Amino acid sequence: MNCREFEDRIDMLATGTGAGAETQALSRHAAVCGRCRRLLMAVRGLTEPLAPSLQNQLIRAVMDRTTGPACAGAQELLCDWLDHRADADSNELIALHLRHCPACSNLAATLMELGEVLPELASIEPGPDFTASVLRATVCVHPRRPSRRSAAPALAACWNRIIRRPRFVWEAAYVGTLAVLLLLGNPAIRTSTFALPQVVARNGDQVLQWTGAALSGRQMAAHQSLSRLEERGKSLFGTVADLPRRTTASLRQKASTLIEEWKMALQDEAPRDLR
Amino acid sequence: MDGCRFKMNLTAILTRCKEGDALAWEALVRQFQGRIYGMALHYTGNAEDARDLAQEVFIRIYQNLETCDPDIFLPWIIRIARNACIDHLRRRKARSQGQGVDPEELANLPGRGSTPEQDWQASARKRLIHRALEELTGLNREIIILKEIQGLQLEEIATLLGVPLGTVKSRSNRARIELAQKVLALTHE
Numbered sequence: 001m002n003c004r005e006f007e008d009r010i011d012m013l014a015t016g017t018g019a020g021a022e023t024q025a026l027s028r029h030a031a032v033c034g035r036c037r038r039l040l041m042a043v044r045g046l047t048e049p050l051a052p053s054l055q056n057q058l059i060r061a062v063m064d065r066t067t068g069p070a071c072a073g074a075q076e077l078l079c080d081w082l083d084h085r086a087d088a089d090s091n092e093l094i095a096l097h098l099r100h101c102p103a104c105s106n107l108a109a110t111l112m113e114l115g116e117v118l119p120e121l122a123s124i125e126p127g128p129d130f131t132a133s134v135l136r137a138t139v140c141v142h143p144r145r146p147s148r149r150s151a152a153p154a155l156a157a158c159w160n161r162i163i164r165r166p167r168f169v170w171e172a173a174y175v176g177t178l179a180v181l182l183l184l185g186n187p188a189i190r191t192s193t194f195a196l197p198q199v200v201a202r203n204g205d206q207v208l209q210w211t212g213a214a215l216s217g218r219q220m221a222a223h224q225s226l227s228r229l230e231e232r233g234k235s236l237f238g239t240v241a242d243l244p245r246r247t248t249a250s251l252r253q254k255a256s257t258l259i260e261e262w263k264m265a266l267q268d269e270a271p272r273d274l275r
Numbered sequence: 276m277d278g279c280r281f282k283m284n285l286t287a288i289l290t291r292c293k294e295g296d297a298l299a300w301e302a303l304v305r306q307f308q309g310r311i312y313g314m315a316l317h318y319t320g321n322a323e324d325a326r327d328l329a330q331e332v333f334i335r336i337y338q339n340l341e342t343c344d345p346d347i348f349l350p351w352i353i354r355i356a357r358n359a360c361i362d363h364l365r366r367r368k369a370r371s372q373g374q375g376v377d378p379e380e381l382a383n384l385p386g387r388g389s390t391p392e393q394d395w396q397a398s399a400r401k402r403l404i405h406r407a408l409e410e411l412t413g414l415n416r417e418i419i420i421l422k423e424i425q426g427l428q429l430e431e432i433a434t435l436l437g438v439p440l441g442t443v444k445s446r447s448n449r450a451r452i453e454l455a456q457k458v459l460a461l462t463h464e
Contacts (some may be wrong), residue, residue, distance in 0.1 A: 047308030079448040110455040117404055118423040124316055126326050134304050134330050135297070138337045157341060 001029040006036045014043045056100065070097055074104050082111055286345040293340050304333055310425070311356050317420050318360035319367075328363055332356045350431045353421065357435060399413055406459035413440075415450035422447055 006029045012018030013026045030037045063069055074097045080086040080092045098105045163170060283302075291299035311332050315325035334357050336343075343351050408416060419437065421427045429447065433440040 048431035073330035073393060075452050076448070079451050106459060107452070107455050110458050113400075114404065114423070114451065114455060114458065117401060118419070119426065121317070121401065121405070122313055122424045122426065125309050126329055130308055130312070130326060130329070131301065131304050134308070134333045135301055137330055137334055138300065139297075154341070 001025050003029075003033060003036055006030070006033070007039070010036075010040060010043055013040060059100075071101060071104050074101070075097070075107065077113065078104070078108055082108065082115065280368055282285060285348060288341065289340070289348065292337075298449070307352060308333070311352065314353065314356050314420065314425060315360055317405075317408065317424065318357075319363060324363065324367075327357050328356075332359050335359065349425075350427060350435070353425055353427060354435055357417075357421070366426050373390050403461050404454075404458055407454055407461055410457050411450065411453060414446060415453055418450045423451065 006026060009018065009026055013023060013030070016023075018026065030040050032163055035213065060069075073092055077086055077090050081091060086094065098108055285392070288299050292303055308329065312329040315328040315332070316322065319325050321326065332355055334385055336352055337357075337463065360362055408419060411419065414436070416425070418432060421432045422429070427435070429443050431442060433443045
């Protein structure tokens, strides 16, 4: 077997897929040929790694010609990595990048330091006289503030909040309109009542016929009601005739007044509908 | 600061403040004055302005105590402080005053070392971080102040700044990276 044949079949030896005799022939050649033996070790991943500086140069060269540096991607995930919010794969990739990238490693260290120092900047004492000055200023705002809360300030504050709302004018106008309608009546209803004479003027004959019929019917009903009332009144006066004189006189007077009012009411009933 | 902290329930303190209890109000001011003043100092970078602003913030808090909810008291006072700071910065911009970190005040930033030398180094480091913070862009600086320094939740910051939650999330990481880069750059100066 020569070196050319060995190179063609080296994958069989590296992966262990060749036949027994072929593998033996490849192994025999590798044992006697130093160049092919080194090639076999390289293919099996057994050669010594590159020096770190060479590795970095190689990686930088490859990254520059492919995706560009990975630092931007690492920085996007760096905060999540520090906050333990990154997934397992990202954690491993960032850790690997930080191991070989001094710039990102410094950045990560600074971020960790900021995570500790920044919360300490939350509170800075303003000086010994600050509290006193605030208390003086707030006393000036409300010099006679009551020790216990009463209802009046709360109501005043509530009223102030209500009148400051932008819709307040519209709401006030709405409530005012409702009050006017309730107190003075609905002008629309009055307009429809006043419109009746105009209807009468337009359809005069027919309206007169209807009105006459309605009036005659109402008058008949009114006369019948009056007759019945008079009969009841007479029977009532008859039954009360035995009562003492002063009582019966008073009752009769009240009954007469009542009957007169009923008569007027019944007479006025029909015309009132047409008003 | 820790000596000023009260052990009473905040709800109880607020209830007493609402009833006009001056003692409770004093305790509340002592409890939160460092935080409010620190926030004003981070925004303005000027000790005198920060003191005036902090006082104004406490007056606003006092005037609106009736409307505050104890469950969201911290976000509430931070919102008031932030609004006051923004108003102040707008006024100052209108007056075209220069903005810069007050070196005297920053010299008082507490360190945390066990020896005076370590303490001085820690204090110097904080001053440097404060300088880096001043160099951040507007929204990034606000997110750092509200989230990393004041400890607000992302949802609270989104509501406060009026920006979508996703924007705050993505900006938050970017702001941290930007701050770290500024700190590194200042360290190497």
